[in-house]
Amino acid sequence: MNLLRLFSRPRSAPAARERLQVLLAHERAATGGDADLLGKLRDEILRAISKHMQIDDNKVSVRMERGPQVSTLAVDIEVPFDAGKKAA
Amino acid sequence: MGKVIVVTSGKGGVGKTTSSAALGAALAQGGDKVVVVDFDVGLRNLDLVMGAERRVVYDLVNVIQGEAKLTQALIRDKRVETLYLLPASQTRDKDNLTSEGVAAVIGALKANFDWVICDSPAGIERGATLAMRHADIAIVVTNPEVSSVRDSDRIIGLLDSKTLKAENGERMEKHLLLTRYDPLRAERGDMLKVDDVLEILSIPLLGIIPESMDVLRASNIGSPVTLADQGSAPALAYFDAVRRLKGEQLPVTVPGEKRGFFGKFFGRKAA
Numbered sequence: 075m076n077l078l079r080l081f082s083r084p085r086s087a088p089a090a091r092e093r094l095q096v097l098l099a100h101e102r103a104a105t106g107g108d109a110d111l112l113g114k115l116r117d118e119i120l121r122a123i124s125k126h127m128q129i130d131d132n133k134v135s136v137r138m139e140r141g142p143q144v145s146t147l148a149v150d151i152e153v154p155f156d157a158g159k160k161a162a
Numbered sequence: 163m164g165k166v167i168v169v170t171s172g173k174g175g176v177g178k179t180t181s182s183a184a185l186g187a188a189l190a191q192g193g194d195k196v197v198v199v200d201f202d203v204g205l206r207n208l209d210l211v212m213g214a215e216r217r218v219v220y221d222l223v224n225v226i227q228g229e230a231k232l233t234q235a236l237i238r239d240k241r242v243e244t245l246y247l248l249p250a251s252q253t254r255d256k257d258n259l260t261s262e263g264v265a266a267v268i269g270a271l272k273a274n275f276d277w278v279i280c281d282s283p284a285g286i287e288r289g290a291t292l293a294m295r296h297a298d299i300a301i302v303v304t305n306p307e308v309s310s311v312r313d314s315d316r317i318i319g320l321l322d323s324k325t326l327k328a329e330n331g332e333r334m335e336k337h338l339l340l341t342r343y344d345p346l347r348a349e350r351g352d353m354l355k356v357d358d359v360l361e362i363l364s365i366p367l368l369g370i371i372p373e374s375m376d377v378l379r380a381s382n383i384g385s386p387v388t389l390a391d392q393g394s395a396p397a398l399a400y401f402d403a404v405r406r407l408k409g410e411q412l413p414v415t416v417p418g419e420k421r422g423f424f425g426k427f428f429g430r431k432a433a
Contacts, residue, residue, distance in 0.1 A: 085350070085351030085352060086351070086352050087348070087351045087352055087355065090307075090308050090354050090358075091362070093308065094311055094354075094362050097312060098312065101312070101316070102315070102319070
């Protein structure tokens with residue numbers, strides 16, 4: 075019985091380790107030194123772009139993904155068809 | 163000037179008070195003048211673990227409120243001459259700990275002791291941030307268990323942002339003390355291994371305290387484990403931790419772990 079359990083039961087420590095790594099990567103991003111880094115980035119990018127073209131505040135998305143080695147910042151801005159004309 | 167150490171953790175019940183008492187006693191046994199300060203206002207347990215619960219007259223809050231002098235509140239240990247305790251108040255409102263008051267007390271203790279060990283309350287509330295504020299060195303006590311590791315990560319973040327050292331742009335010296343470690347269960351794959359915890363938290367390892375009956379026995383009789391049972395595995399681990407704290411380069415071996423021939427000579431490297 076004991077032997078059976080030993081063979082059938084998966085080790086739990088690797089699961090703990092993996093869960094922690096994923097969780098902490100997110101928490102560090104959220105509570106790190108710049109708690110609202112993304113918010114600030116979003117506002118400044120918006121301000122810079124709206125100098126030159128009319129854009130909708132809600133159609134800008136800023137995403138940051140942190141990996142162990144490299145983090146990527148993705149900025150997605152939807153520009154309306156006639157935005158350039160209006161601003162000019 | 164003495165060094166101020168904060169013994170902290172996010173989660174409660176991981177062994178902060180036990181470790182504060184054990185490390186304090188071990189340092190004092192080496193001849194250093196040590197005071198252990200209980201910052202857990204409202205709960206207070208350090209006096210009990212150190213066997214001084216019936217000798218408390220004045221406490222930290224009395225000193226901060228100006229109702230007692232620091233020398234009146236300090237309790238000298240009966241076993242080790244150079245070991246002192248500054249107890250926490252049990253009945254008072256914990257808001258009585260003012261930032262200026264704590265600064266004044268720590269300043270006075272630093273001038274008179276070689277080591278000031280601050281036993282922090284659990285959590286990330288005001289009491290915990292006050293306890294760590296003036297620290298030169300932080301000891302983060304962690305169990306090899308998911309919730310403890312997660313909360314320790316949070317505390318490490320606070321140590322890097324909410325302390326005087328951090329605010330002055332200096333680097334806070336941080337150490338990991340892994341307590342309640344069971345090498346057999348880690349070997350079986352049912353407990354996070356030392357290397358897992360180190361990799362996740364990435365602060366240098368001060369010591370590994372094995373899970374042991376001796377720790378409970380020592381607190382039952384009101385004695386730091388380094389005094390009660392000096393030859394026991396946890397006591398030896400605390401003595402080693404103290405040597406590292408004093409700057410000695412000492413390889414960290416997992417107590418009780420079966421090591422190969424080479425493992426005996428090349429232990430885990432302490433940072």
